[in-house]
Amino acid sequence: MVENLTDYFNEQHTFYLNEASYNRLELQDVNQNLTMKCVDLLSADITGNCFRITFKRSVQFTPDSLFKVLVELGADLTIKEGKKEEVQNLKSEILQGLIDDGSAVITNLASRASFIVSSLTSSFGQQPIVTPPTVLRDNK
Numbered sequence: 001m002v003e004n005l006t007d008y009f010n011e012q013h014t015f016y017l018n019e020a021s022y023n024r025l026e027l028q029d030v031n032q033n034l035t036m037k038c039v040d041l042l043s044a045d046i047t048g049n050c051f052r053i054t055f056k057r058s059v060q061f062t063p064d065s066l067f068k069v070l071v072e073l074g075a076d077l078t079i080k081e082g083k084k085e086e087v088q089n090l091k092s093e094i095l096q097g098l099i100d101d102g103s104a105v106i107t108n109l110a111s112r113a114s115f116i117v118s119s120l121t122s123s124f125g126q127q128p129i130v131t132p133p134t135v136l137r138d139n140k
Contacts, residue, residue, distance in 0.1 A: 010079075054073075
């Protein structure tokens with residue numbers, strides 16, 4: 001387990017929206033029971049001196065109905081000089097450490113995803129679906 005993540009990254013980070021999509025689907029049977037599923041996926045890559053985190057949140061129903069929403073956000077953390085090889089070797093552990101510690105970077109991404117999902121789902125004329133502003137661990 002990685003102990004001190006600040007040893008690897010500079011303080012400034014860049015956040016951005018990669019993708020946001022809302023696909024409206026027809027409701028086949030108004031009496032049908034629907035189950036909503038919200039899933040978060042996180043991954044990390046290293047590009048140059050940048051540790052790039054990708055956060056994807058999808059919301060959809062089973063059986064396929066009403067809509068599907070996908071939001072993909074990213075954060076670029078600048079790797080400190082002389083730490084790139086170590087970060088490369090510990091990439092998975094660093095990402096898991098950021099998630100487990102509830103780091104400001106991960107919380108920022110999850111909060112933005114929650115806001116965007118709410119905004120998109122309010123477009124179908126009902127109350128918006130507000131997903132948790134945290135990483136969903138059990139994917140339900």
